[in-house]
Amino acid sequence: MSHQITHLGAEHCVTGSCHLLQVNGLNILIDCGHAQGRDAALPFEEWPLKIENIHYLFLTHAHIDHIGRVPDLILRGFSGEIVSTRATKALVIPMLEDAMSFSELSSAEVDRVLRQLEALSRKIDYNTVYELKQDLRVKCGQAGHILGSCFLRFEWDNPPFSVVFSGDLGASHTPILPDPAIPDPCDLLIMESTYGDRCHQKREERVHNLGAVLTHALSDGGKVFIPAFSMGRTQELVYEIDRLFSEQHWQEVFPQLRDAQGRIPVVIDSPLGLKIVDIYADLAEFWDQEAQELFRKGEHPLDFEGLFSARDGKAHQQVLDMHGPAVIIASSGMCSGGRIVNHLREGLGEPGNDVLFVGYQAVGTPGRDILKYGRKPNGYVRLRGKKLFIKAGIHQLSGYSAHADQRDLLNWVNAIPEKSKQIKLIHGDPDAQQHLRTLLRQQGYHVE
Numbered sequence: 001m002s003h004q005i006t007h008l009g010a011e012h013c014v015t016g017s018c019h020l021l022q023v024n025g026l027n028i029l030i031d032c033g034h035a036q037g038r039d040a041a042l043p044f045e046e047w048p049l050k051i052e053n054i055h056y057l058f059l060t061h062a063h064i065d066h067i068g069r070v071p072d073l074i075l076r077g078f079s080g081e082i083v084s085t086r087a088t089k090a091l092v093i094p095m096l097e098d099a100m101s102f103s104e105l106s107s108a109e110v111d112r113v114l115r116q117l118e119a120l121s122r123k124i125d126y127n128t129v130y131e132l133k134q135d136l137r138v139k140c141g142q143a144g145h146i147l148g149s150c151f152l153r154f155e156w157d158n159p160p161f162s163v164v165f166s167g168d169l170g171a172s173h174t175p176i177l178p179d180p181a182i183p184d185p186c187d188l189l190i191m192e193s194t195y196g197d198r199c200h201q202k203r204e205e206r207v208h209n210l211g212a213v214l215t216h217a218l219s220d221g222g223k224v225f226i227p228a229f230s231m232g233r234t235q236e237l238v239y240e241i242d243r244l245f246s247e248q249h250w251q252e253v254f255p256q257l258r259d260a261q262g263r264i265p266v267v268i269d270s271p272l273g274l275k276i277v278d279i280y281a282d283l284a285e286f287w288d289q290e291a292q293e294l295f296r297k298g299e300h301p302l303d304f305e306g307l308f309s310a311r312d313g314k315a316h317q318q319v320l321d322m323h324g325p326a327v328i329i330a331s332s333g334m335c336s337g338g339r340i341v342n343h344l345r346e347g348l349g350e351p352g353n354d355v356l357f358v359g360y361q362a363v364g365t366p367g368r369d370i371l372k373y374g375r376k377p378n379g380y381v382r383l384r385g386k387k388l389f390i391k392a393g394i395h396q397l398s399g400y401s402a403h404a405d406q407r408d409l410l411n412w413v414n415a416i417p418e419k420s421k422q423i424k425l426i427h428g429d430p431d432a433q434q435h436l437r438t439l440l441r442q443q444g445y446h447v448e
Contacts, residue, residue, distance in 0.1 A: 003161065005190070006048055009033065009041030010427045014194055015065035016041030017427060019165065020048070023156060026134045029057045030152065030165050034068025034099075037362050041069070044076060052077040055133060059084040060167030061149035062091035063231065064099055071100055071113040074120075082120045085140065087148025087283050089123050091231065094275045098230075126150065126181070144170030144180040145402050146232045147279075147286055153183050162186040164420075168194070168427065169404040169412060173203045175239040176280065176301060178288045180404070185418035193428030194403040196436025201399030211244045211254045213356055213395045214327070218264060219256065222352030223324040225392075227340045227367060229333040230273035232402045233359055235280050235302060237329055239291070241266055242304045262305040267319050269310040269330040269339045277302055310339075320346055324353070334365040335383070341366075345383050347392060354393040358400040371396060410439060423447045 003023040009016035016035030021028040027049055035041040044051065051073060057080060059067055070082075070092075084092065093114070100110050124130055129139045135157060140150035145168040155162035164186040172179050183189075201209070217224045228234045244250045245261035268274055281302050284295060291301040310316045316339055319328060330340040347353045348370075355374070361367035366381055373379035374394035380387055404412065413420070423445050425433045437447045 003156075003163075005163070005188075007426060008047060009035060010039070010065070012426075012428075012430055012433065013039040014427060014429060015039040017060075017066045018042075018069070019190070019426070021154065021163070022049075023136060023154075024134045026132070026136060027054045027056075028154070029054050031060055031066040031167075032057060032069045032073050033066040034064050036065060037364075044072070050077075052079065054078055055080045057082045058138075058152055059088055059092065060143065060152065060165065061146050062088050062095050063146065063168070064095060066168070067092055067096065068099055070117075071096060071103075071105065071109075074113050074116045075105075075109060079116075079120065081122045082117065083122045083124055085126065085148045085150055086123045087279075087286050088150070089121055089148075090279050090283065091146075091148060091276065093117065094272060094279070095231065098272045139184075141181040141183055142178050143167045144172075144174060144177050146170070147177065147283060151180075151183055153186060155186075161188075163188040163190065166191040168192055168402070169409065170402055171200060171404050172408050172411075174402065175203075175236045176287050176291045178286075180408075180412055182412065182415045182417075185416055185420070187421045189413070189416075189420040189423045190426055191409070191413070191423060192403070193409065193425040193433045193436045195401065195405040196409060196425070196428050196432040197434075198405060198432075199407050200401055200405040203399075206397065206399035207240050207243065207250070208253065209397050209399070210240060211250060211257065213354070213397065214241070214244065215254050215256045217354035217356070217393060217395070218260070218325045218327075220352045221325045222350065222354060222392075223343075223347055224327045224354045224356055225340065225343050225347060226327065226329045226356045226358060227333050227335050228270075228273070228329050228331060229359060230270050230331045231276045233333065233400060234268060234270065234273040234329055234331070235277060236400065237358065238266070238268070238277070238307065239301050241327065242301070242307075245306075246299075246304065260306075264325050264327065265306055265308055265322075266327040267308045267310055267329065269316055269319050269328055269343070271311060273329070273331055274309050274311055316342070319343075333359045333367070334361055335367040335370065336365050341383050344370075345386060345388060348381070348388045349391050351391045351393075354395060357394075357396045370394060406436065406439070409436060410443075413440065413445070414443070419445065421446065
């Protein structure tokens with residue numbers, strides 16, 4: 001079988017993932033995501049085939065930069081199978097519902113997309129080989145990035161060939177999630193390289209830094225605002241705050257937090273984040289061994305005394321009106337919208353409050369401006385047209401990333417039983433790709 005692979009998005013950038021595998025007349029799309037910021041994905045009009053001729057759409061996971069253009073794909077005539085793991089299927093619906101609520105789609109178009117998502121979806125299990133059309137075979141493996149994430153291995157005969165699409169690989173020892181599995185050997189490895197040029201803090205160090213910031217921030221009785229992405233980051237924070245508040249080891253390190261559980265409210269003020277927490281809780285069979293062991297002991301990894309949910313507007317207003325000390329986790333992660341903006345408008349001007357950033361803040365976002373100007377005299381930010389002087393404490397923690405770092409990526413490649421004959425790096429900025437490419441070549445890999 002002859003084959004061709006075309007990268008329609010995220011070839012040399014981080015967002016907008018979309019890749020086309022064509023084998024013996026079969027057209028397979030791997031992801032179809034939104035490009036964000038300065039990144040770009042190829043417009044539909046410039047694709048090398050008609051959308052109605054795509055037979056399969058495989059989704060590696062449910063982040064918007066991998067699924068965000070699926071509604072447009074459907075509305076433009078896609079009618080093939082949409083293939084994903086069961087957990088990804090459960091997460092795709094609320095993620096796209098939320099994204100479409102901010103789009104220009106009519107209610108009729110939204111309904112059509114949701115009906116087609118249900119009608120066209122096919123769920124697959126990890127580590128099981130599935131036969132596709134034209135004698136193609138596919139197997140997915142655990143990617144450890146978010147719940148349900150996977151890498152994909154396609155293979156066919158005449159002549160024999162195999163290709164692995166890594167999807168997004170997770171960092172080792174991520175809370176709740178298993179570490180990435182190792183794929184079978186392949187002729188071509190198409191691999192993400194988001195952090196190909198850097199290494200993260202280790203988890204123990206990250207939790208320690210979170211505890212130190214919370215101890216300092218809560219000592220004056222104020223509020224701690226944590227802007228966080230609804231999927232992945234919010235669930236990790238809930239898990240690790242619970243560990244800080246309840247585990248003996250951390251109570252010895254931070255005695256000030258010993259009585260925090262039940263005394264200091266932790267509020268998830270994000271409707272989408274709460275939906276995702278509920279889905280994570282319903283899919284416990286996909287958790288890692290640590291989280292499952294806690295659950296067996298009667299300690300829910302995503303729930304604890306003093307954790308509260310603000311599901312509607314009335315509850316949100318109550319959280320706005322409440323006094324500290326309190327920890328408030330709200331989206332959006334870059335403060336460009338969502339309920340976090342209301343909290344910051346109310347609380348940035350109070351010296352007793354703190355803002356804790358745990359994620360990347362893109363250039364041009366309010367979050368980036370708060371980080372840049374928040375520690376300067378008379379620093380200010382504009383939120384929804386209002387000029388706000390920043391008197392709250394500003395903190396940033398690194399290490400909260402759902403992506404494998406350079407060390408993880410190299411370990412993953414080297415763990416494959418036989419060296420991949422060729423590696424193609426995608427899903428990374430040019431500098432990150434160049435750093436990783438150099439290291440892989442030094443280890444004897446042929447990297448495009």
